[in-house]
Amino acid sequence: MTTLDLSGRSILFVGGKGGVGKSTTAGALAVSMADAGERVLLVSTDPAHSLADLFDTSIGDTEKEILPGLHALEIDPQAEVESYLSRVKATMRQYVRPAMYSEIERQIELTRHSPGAEEAALMDRVTALMDEGPKRHDRVIFDTAPTGHTLRLLALPEIMAAWTEGLLRSRDRSDSLGKAVSRLQRHKESRGHDMSWFDEIEEERGDERTRKIREVLMERRRRFSRARRLLLDPEVTAFVLVLIPEKLPILESEKTLDVLRKHKVPVAGVIVNRVLPDVPLGDFLESRRAQEAEYLARVDRSFAKLPRVRVPMLSSDVVGIEAIRGVGGYLFDPGTKS
Amino acid sequence: MGWRDRLERVGELVREFYDVRHRGALKRERRDEDDLFMLLVFSEMMGIENPASYYTLELLPLLYEGFHEWHIRMGMDHSPLENFRCC
Numbered sequence: 001m002t003t004l005d006l007s008g009r010s011i012l013f014v015g016g017k018g019g020v021g022k023s024t025t026a027g028a029l030a031v032s033m034a035d036a037g038e039r040v041l042l043v044s045t046d047p048a049h050s051l052a053d054l055f056d057t058s059i060g061d062t063e064k065e066i067l068p069g070l071h072a073l074e075i076d077p078q079a080e081v082e083s084y085l086s087r088v089k090a091t092m093r094q095y096v097r098p099a100m101y102s103e104i105e106r107q108i109e110l111t112r113h114s115p116g117a118e119e120a121a122l123m124d125r126v127t128a129l130m131d132e133g134p135k136r137h138d139r140v141i142f143d144t145a146p147t148g149h150t151l152r153l154l155a156l157p158e159i160m161a162a163w164t165e166g167l168l169r170s171r172d173r174s175d176s177l178g179k180a181v182s183r184l185q186r187h188k189e190s191r192g193h194d195m196s197w198f199d200e201i202e203e204e205r206g207d208e209r210t211r212k213i214r215e216v217l218m219e220r221r222r223r224f225s226r227a228r229r230l231l232l233d234p235e236v237t238a239f240v241l242v243l244i245p246e247k248l249p250i251l252e253s254e255k256t257l258d259v260l261r262k263h264k265v266p267v268a269g270v271i272v273n274r275v276l277p278d279v280p281l282g283d284f285l286e287s288r289r290a291q292e293a294e295y296l297a298r299v300d301r302s303f304a305k306l307p308r309v310r311v312p313m314l315s316s317d318v319v320g321i322e323a324i325r326g327v328g329g330y331l332f333d334p335g336t337k338s
Numbered sequence: 339m340g341w342r343d344r345l346e347r348v349g350e351l352v353r354e355f356y357d358v359r360h361r362g363a364l365k366r367e368r369r370d371e372d373d374l375f376m377l378l379v380f381s382e383m384m385g386i387e388n389p390a391s392y393y394t395l396e397l398l399p400l401l402y403e404g405f406h407e408w409h410i411r412m413g414m415d416h417s418p419l420e421n422f423r424c425c
Contacts, residue, residue, distance in 0.1 A: 085395075092399035100402055111395050114382075120392035163390045170375045177368035184361045213400050220393060 002309050003333040004269045009238040010134040011142075011230060012268070013154075015256070016242035017249045018146040021273040021311075023050040024318045024327060025242045026143035031321065032328030034070035038138040042072040043129055045122060045153070046145035049074040056320045067321065071137070080121035085112060095209065119149075123156050127227040134236075147256050154231060154265055161224040168217050175210065231265060238268035241303075245272055245295040254302050269307035271331065272299055277312040369411070376401065376408045 006012065006029075014026040023044070030042040041063065044051045051074055052059040055066055061076040085108050092104050111117055126142065133140035144150040230236055239260055243249040253270070260267050275296070276289050299308060311330045318327055379401060382391035 084392075088396050088399065091396065095399045096402055104398060104402055107398060108395065111392065114391065117392050160390055160393065164393075167375065167378060170371055170378070174368050174371040174375065177364050177371065181361055181364045181368065184357050184364070209400050209403070213397060216396055216400070 002307055004240065004271075004307055004309060004331060006238060006268055006332065008235060009268065010138065011130055011140050011237040013142045013144055013150070013237070013239045014242060015144040015147060015150045015239060017252045020242050020244045020249050021271075021318075022046075022242050023054050023143050024324070025240070025271050025273065025311075025331065026141050027051065027054050027324045028318075028327035028331055029240075030070055030072075030139075030141050031067065031324050032332040033139055033141075034067050035325065035328070036332075038069065039136070040070045040139045040141060041129070041133050041137040042070065042141050042143065043126075043133075044072075044074040044143045045126060045150070046143065047077060047118070048145075051143060054319065054324065075122060075125050077118035077122045077125075080125050081112060081117050084121060084124070095212070119152070120156075123153055123227075124223075126153065127157070127223055130227055130230050131223070147252055151256065151259050154260075155263060157224045157228040157231065158263070161221060161228055164217050164221040164224060168214070168221065171210070171214055171217065175214075178210075232263075234266035237266055239265050240268050240271060241306075242271045242273060243299070244274045245292045245299065247295065250295060250298055250302070257303065267306060269309060270299065270303045272296070272308060272310045274313040275310045372404070373408060373411065376404065380405075 012026075012029065014022050014029070016022050023046075026042060030040045034040045042051065044059075049059075051072055055072065057066055058064075059066070059072045059074050061074065061079055063071040063073045066072050088108055089105065092101065092108075096104060129140060129142075144153070241253050241256060243253045257267065276285060276292055280286075281289065296310075309331055311327060314323075314326075316323070318324055378388075379394045379397055382388040382394070388394070
């Protein structure tokens with residue numbers, strides 16, 4: 001039986017079209033790994049979280065141990081936005097004259113509801129977890145939102161890194177021009193006439209600000225490029241594609257694979273959920289099975305280069321640890337762990 | 339005043355003349371660069387889509403003081419951003 005070879009991969013993304021069993025697959029991988037003695041952090045990035053329902057327990061925005069060795073977490077993007085906004089407000093009080101507070105606060109409030117805010121906040125949190133998670137856990141497994149959302153999330157660090165890079169270059173040019181100006185200024189001072197004490201006070205305030213702008217941008221760049229490095233490192237990260245043998249999920253997964261390849265995100269394999277089990281099913285489902293065979297053949301062709309794991313349709317919903325553990329048996333062979 | 343002193347004085351004046359012009363050119367160039375930076379950071383407010391607008395928010399408190407000079411220099415008497423009152 002094929003299982004996924006995930007040995008050594010400390011960051012896993014589980015993704016696919018809505019309703020194909022992403023959470024179940026992510027949960028099943030997490031439970032199997034925890035059962036095998038690994039420390040696992042399972043993270044939901046889907047704003048419509050389903051981990052709590054899957055495990056039939058409450059899970060929030062902070063890590064909660066739901067099995068020995070298994071912690072779970074459902075990211076709350078709005079809370080993330082709030083904490084970012086309050087950090088910005090704190091910076092404001094440090095750098096802005098009180099008379100201007102209200103204008104800037106207004107701007108901050110507008111951002112709270114701007115379309116990209118939650119997405120950006122989510123990326124911040126995912127990035128931080130990719131960075132720090134593996135220090136405390138052997139595996140960090142992301143149960144992602146439906147495909148489009150996730151692909152964007154994976155592409156963001158690249159876009160953002162390029163953008164911060166551009167801004168930093170602009171700062172560099174400005175700074176070196178500033179230095180050239182003040183060299184000439186000193187030259188002039190050394191010859192006597194002096195009103196420079198006034199300029200200096202202004203300049204010092206400006207310098208502190210310039211330094212801080214650079215610092216903020218450098219920190220951003222550091223985080224974006226680190227996320228990007230981790231994301232593209234096949235020794236660290238793997239993307240697991242989940243689908244069911246039906247037309248739309250297959251089409252979407254083919255497109256996803258193209259995008260992942262284009263961005264050079266390492267893909268570990270394909271999980272085919274809800275395959276009709278190998279037992280007599282009666283006329284209705286047997287004709288269904290004939291159609292399914294075509295789809296399974298298509299999956300085999302489209303994803304020929306990847307390990308493909310089939311998980312049969314089960315007689316009941318997967319809810320609670322025992323059922324999840326049952327699915328895990330199809331996915332992950334603890335013997336293959338390093 | 340001896341010849342040497344006079345020559346030095348003339349040299350100083352010439353240097354001063356070029357320094358002022360040079361300094362002015364450098365300052366202008368730097369200002370253009372800073373204006374471009376402002377435009378990149380505030381582009382979302384100007385209706386230019388900016389994938390990073392959420393991240394630029396943290397620069398806002400640091401750039402706000404320069405905002406007034408910027409929009410005046412850009413030839414706009416009042417703040418062009420309807421959500422961002424300045425003057």
